[in-house]
Amino acid sequence: MKNTVIASAVVATLLGGYAAVDALDAAAPDVRAVVEAARSNVASALPAHCEVPCGIYDDHAEVEGMRLDAMTMRKASAQITALSGKVDAASLNTITRWAMVKEEHGRKLQHTVAWYFVAQRVKAPAGGDVAAREDYHRQLAAFHRITVAAMKAAQNLDPAATDELLAAIDAVAPWYPAKKADAGLVEGRHLATEDVWRTSPGG
Secondary structure (H helix, E strand, O other): HHHHHHHHHHHHHHHHHHHHHHHHOOHHHHHHHHHHHHHHHHHOOOOOOOOOOOOOOHHHHHHHHHHHHHHHHHHHHHHHHHHHOOHHHHHHHHHHHHHHHHHHHHHHHHHHHHHHHHHHOOOOOOOOOHHHHHHHHHHHHHHHHHHHHHHHEEEEEHHHHHHHHHHHHHHHHHOOOOOOOOEEEOOOEHHHHHHOOOOOOOO
């Protein structure tokens, strides 16, 4: 009995769906035109969106995170150098792990540059403003310097490599100062982040 009821309900639903389709077809192209126009209007009204964490950015924290990555790579290089004269299994295992740490933090740093700063914080100027275009190129060059320095710091053990990486990070740090101590949330917007947007290049 239960199966019969279920089957009847399914058939009724299908018939209702077919009837609705037939009714739409019979209503002439005007109805479909209205539906398509509504879809188009909704799609065009949706604003372009940024990546997560939208609205809760902390640029200064991201810069400090890059510094931490660079300092971790520096320590990894020092530890590998200190263990380089040993060939016992434990030392070789530790060297391998430190090398993996260097690679991990180098890639993490490059990801932050590309995904967070270049994709979301550096803004290409509109129009023919020469000064704005030069500033845009300056920002791209500065972040490219960080990316290349991270690659080189991961590739070798020379302390100068991580020194260059930290110097490259320090070069962009003034663009993203620490948040105000009294910053808070007002109407869903982070005041400190809004301040950074207004003062940082491309913000």
